[in-house]
Amino acid sequence: MTHRILVTGGAGFIGSAVVRHLTDSTTHHVANLDKLTYAGNLESLNSVANSSRYQFYQVDICNAAALDKVFAEFRPTAVMHLVAESHVDRSIDGPAEFIQTNMVGTYTLLEAARRYWNALADDAKAAFRFHHISTDEVYGDLEGTDDLFTESTPYAPSSPYSASKASSDHLVRAWQRTYGLPTLVTNCSNNYGPYHFPEKLIPHMILNALAGKPLPVYGDGSQIRDWLYVEDHARALVEVVTRGKVGETYNIGGHNEKRNLEVVETICDLLDEMVPWVVRGQACSYRELITFVKDRPGHDRRYAIDASKIERELGWMPQETFESGIRKTVRWYLENHQ
Ligand code: NAD
16 A cells, blocks of 8 residues: 655654655655754755655644644645654753643644544544654663663653653554544654764764864763664654554564763774774774764663564564674765765
């Protein structure tokens, strides 16, 4: 079946990978709905902008009337909802935008989807999907255990960002249970790869190192994150929206638990290999730029995902290891940074 997929947040880091994947590797039609905040970048979609199967709407998900118009005009068979304020540090400095976009925005989108869905014929109603894309940060902190997050791990968010995402996950599940809207939820670990906004850990470290600036690592750098290459995430999301079971949650992760310091050191070692840093004839290592800074308040120590459900039920597996994905990523920044 060829779908008409409305992707919210398609100008963002993960959304743009989803739009590129849908346009390049499937026959589905795609509408990208994005407000273009500081985090939206249409250049990440240059390769698909002229496709007859792609269109763009510059719309705020908090604007109900504008959403109704998009639904009426594009007539989606599925929604993939990626819009969010997504940066934890920004949520600590100013949570209001996170409450507005992640909670009020998701509510506004759910209601627009429900109005549209209610008016569909029975077969189109049954085939419709609302896929909400979320984070493993809703599960809180695994410090001091070897446990993994499963789909039934209780929610315990620590930051304003993860609390606002947890709220939006609950809203989506309630719209399924109360109104019957056919929803799916995915919770994924940290993504990395091309077109990542420079404030995030991996691009920040690559770009600072290339500029000879300090590489600030929070605390002692021993916080553990599970990393997934963004194109592997995009493939997983398309599997879920097209083949996942309504009402289900799928955890997505890359089996790549790494300490933050290990990630930064790996980037330094790759840069040493690809763009050797020589000062007055002496070879230096980018590792010399690492500096330890005051830890983020409420910083979770460890996240780790059990992705066995999506692997078993939908046959999805990541194609990149951390070693292959981080090498591709560093090379991409070397080729594309100004
Ligand atoms: P991002 O910050 O790169 O992109 C967010 C996009 O949403 C931007 O294009 C922005 O312009 C748009 N946007 C923001 N507010 C809007 C509004 N009110 N109306 C319309 N558009 C608006 O985010 P990302 O890193 O690509 O994350 C996408 C989704 O995946 C988020 O829901 C996030 O919680 C989730 N997620 C991210 C990660 C990660 O590692 N980045 C991991 C797991 C889950």
